[in-house]
Amino acid sequence: MNSYPKIGIRPTIDGRQGGVRESLEEKTMDMARSAKELIENSLRYADGTPVQCVLASRTIGGRGDAGIVQEEFMGHNIIATLSVTPSWCYGTETMDLEPNTIKAIWGFNGTERPGAVYLAAAMSGYAQKGYPAFKIYGHDVQDLNDNSVPEDVKNKILTFAKGAIAIGQMKGKSYVNIGASSMGIAGSQVDSNFFKDYLGMPVEFVDMTEILRRITLGIYDHEEYEKALKWIKDNCHEGLDINAGKDFPEVITKSKVVPADKDWEFIAKQAIIIRDILFGNERLANIGWKEESHGHNAIAGGFQGQRQWTDWLPNGDFTEAMMASTFDWNGTRPVTAFATENDTLNGVSMLLGTLLTNKAPIFSDVRTYWSPEAVKRVTGKTLTGRAANGFLHLINSGASALDGTAAARDDHGNRGMKEFWNMTQADQDACLAETDWCRANYEYFRGGGFSSHFKTAAELPVTLIRMNLVRGIGPSLQIAEGYTVVLDDDVHKILDERTDRTWPTTWFAPNLGAKGFETTYDVMNHWGSNHCAFVQGHIGADLITMASMLRIPVALHNVSSEKIFRPSMFDGFGTKNLEAADFEACEKLGPFYKN
Numbered sequence: 240m241n242s243y244p245k246i247g248i249r250p251t252i253d254g255r256q257g258g259v260r261e262s263l264e265e266k267t268m269d270m271a272r273s274a275k276e277l278i279e280n281s282l283r284y285a286d287g288t289p290v291q292c293v294l295a296s297r298t299i300g301g302r303g304d305a306g307i308v309q310e311e312f313m314g315h316n317i318i319a320t321l322s323v324t325p326s327w328c329y330g331t332e333t334m335d336l337e338p339n340t341i342k343a344i345w346g347f348n349g350t351e352r353p354g355a356v357y358l359a360a361a362m363s364g365y366a367q368k369g370y371p372a373f374k375i376y377g378h379d380v381q382d383l384n385d386n387s388v389p390e391d392v393k394n395k396i397l398t399f400a401k402g403a404i405a406i407g408q409m410k411g412k413s414y415v416n417i418g419a420s421s422m423g424i425a426g427s428q429v430d431s432n433f434f435k436d437y438l439g440m441p442v443e444f445v446d447m448t449e450i451l452r453r454i455t456l457g458i459y460d461h462e463e464y465e466k467a468l469k470w471i472k473d474n475c476h477e478g479l480d481i482n483a484g485k486d487f488p489e490v491i492t493k494s495k496v497v498p499a500d501k502d503w504e505f506i507a508k509q510a511i512i513i514r515d516i517l518f519g520n521e522r523l524a525n526i527g528w529k530e531e532s533h534g535h536n537a538i539a540g541g542f543q544g545q546r547q548w549t550d551w552l553p554n555g556d557f558t559e560a561m562m563a564s565t566f567d568w569n570g571t572r573p574v575t576a577f578a579t580e581n582d583t584l585n586g587v588s589m590l591l592g593t594l595l596t597n598k599a600p601i602f603s604d605v606r607t608y609w610s611p612e613a614v615k616r617v618t619g620k621t622l623t624g625r626a627a628n629g630f631l632h633l634i635n636s637g638a639s640a641l642d643g644t645a646a647a648r649d650d651h652g653n654r655g656m657k658e659f660w661n662m663t664q665a666d667q668d669a670c671l672a673e674t675d676w677c678r679a680n681y682e683y684f685r686g687g688g689f690s691s692h693f694k695t696a697a698e699l700p701v702t703l704i705r706m707n708l709v710r711g712i713g714p715s716l717q718i719a720e721g722y723t724v725v726l727d728d729d730v731h732k733i734l735d736e737r738t739d740r741t742w743p744t745t746w747f748a749p750n751l752g753a754k755g756f757e758t759t760y761d762v763m764n765h766w767g768s769n770h771c772a773f774v775q776g777h778i779g780a781d782l783i784t785m786a787s788m789l790r791i792p793v794a795l796h797n798v799s800s801e802k803i804f805r806p807s808m809f810d811g812f813g814t815k816n817l818e819a820a821d822f823e824a825c826e827k828l829g830p831f832y833k834n
């Protein structure tokens with residue numbers, strides 16, 4: 240029995256023997272098998288394994304059957320259940336009443352039997368009991384012998400399953416908080432009760448000196464270190480040295496304790512050690528460090544860096560960029576949501592994005608809003624295409640995953656970002672070729688280091704994500720779907736060189752029109768933090784569904800209302816203002832792990 244979070248499939252039926260039940264057994268099980276097949280063939284866990292469902296051994300015609308199926312599900316780490324039915328069943332006598340599962344019901348839209356009637360009755364039962372359940376009902380009537388899953392039903396089943404599986408993968412896994420507050424960034428002052436109550440995640444606290452202890456005592460795999468260092472020398476090409484020729488004051492020159500030509504050696508150890516702190520490494524046990532070999536059961540983490548580390552030691556940019564990338568010196572592997580400046584809320588934003596897409600999450604400052612007028616003034620050029628309404632400059636000191644180059648290619652040669660299991664050696668080489676590593680600006684990073692430097696050289700659909708904590712509300716989520724934009728080389732150069740030219744840059748244009756998205760400036764103005772995380776794809780609807788499962792309200796989004804899929808009982812809080820209903824339902828229901 241593996242520990243992957245799974246979805247229990249509950250074929251539910253009218254229990255009347257003597258004709259009704261018998262006539263429905265096959266159809267009901269066919270629906271259940273179709274749903275299981277759809278989920279298992281469409282979705283994967285973060286490690287690339289296909290998502291697993293557990294199909295009940297029997298149809299559920301009453302509480303007796305339901306109890307037997309509940310027993311069957313035990314021990315399978317069932318995070319969610321999907322009940323399916325073509326007929327009338329008996330509401331609370333067959334519903335999943337397990338308090339801790341995320342629930343959905345697919346009621347077949349076929350008028351021969353009242354599948355929709357059961358669906359509605361069950362939803363009213365769930366609303367009365369305070370169990371938010373998702374209602375899935377096809378738009379068009381199907382013939383009873385039609386066992387296909389209509390597109391609209393598929394979309395809802397998969398949106399439900401994606402959110403539930405993402406939540407199941409976070410449950411019980413740690414956020415490893417390395418260091419403390421970074422430069423007064425509130426997100427780096429971790430709220431461990433938020434992680435516990437809303438995400439079911441413990442927070443592990445590790446001081447940054449632990450990295451120095453392990454470097455000093457040699458608590459790392461020395462063979463892997465040599466391998467990583469060689470890989471760095473072969474693949475991480477140095478770019479502009481912004482410090483060259485500068486005459487720095489003593490406060491800087493006397494602060495760098497690692498000689499500049501030893502930075503990469505230090506950084507290679509730092510990267511391996513931070514990964515081991517999060518995930519453990521059994522090779523450490525082989526060299527006598529058994530406790531360290533266990534790690535901290537992480538799924539995400541962050542590194543403070545600035546300033547108590549970076550004021551004298553090489554910064555964490557390489558580690559942060561590589562952790563979030565789909566590959567490293569060992570080849571392709573799952574990404575890790577790893578936050579620069581230990582911005583734990585951006586770490587969560589990265590985590591939500593990557594768990595829903597299995598693609599690299601890109602960490603960025605939301606640095607500058609460029610209006611078309613300002614671009615015209617400083618470059619003489621008029622913006623066109625998706626950039627025409629202005630754009631945001633997403634850039635942070637070198638922490639962005641190399642997948643952000645969008646240098647990977649699909650089967651048609653189109654640029655973009657891919658799941659790690661689809662990344663070829665050519666893709667990895669392309670990302671590395673389009674990245675150079677610039678020495679950290681000593682004025683910012685007295686201890687040195689290297690920053691990944693690239694630009695997102697493709698126009699991609701992306702979704703910006705930000706988890707905020709708002710006093711009196713708790714967590715609330717911001718979502719902005721839009722596109723990365725590619726500027727003319729001369730425009731890019733002028734704008735990029737006005738700021739930190741040694742960092743990774745992405746130009747982002749939000750999709751406008753929704754409330755809060757009247758103009759690109761409005762998006763910058765509403766954004767709740769200095770940071771965002773983004774992933775490839777327009778996943779706003781998936782994020783909204785997942786947030787509703789966690790009872791985290793969505794404060795800003797540009798997803799069209801017909802795509803919004805929240806629990807049926809949220810309608811009980813009003814349908815005229817979906818945002819207000821969302822906030823009130825989340826408040827009334829309370830955090831998902833509220834115990």
Ligand SMILES: C[C@H](O)[C@@H](O)[C@@H](O)C(=O)CO
Pocket residue numbers: 545580604635636683769
């Ligand atoms: C180097 C600077 O301190 C940057 O790290 C700083 O501007 C930020 O990224 C703030 O989020």
Ligand SMILES: [Mn+2]
Pocket residue numbers: 579580603604635636769770
């Ligand atoms: Mn930052």
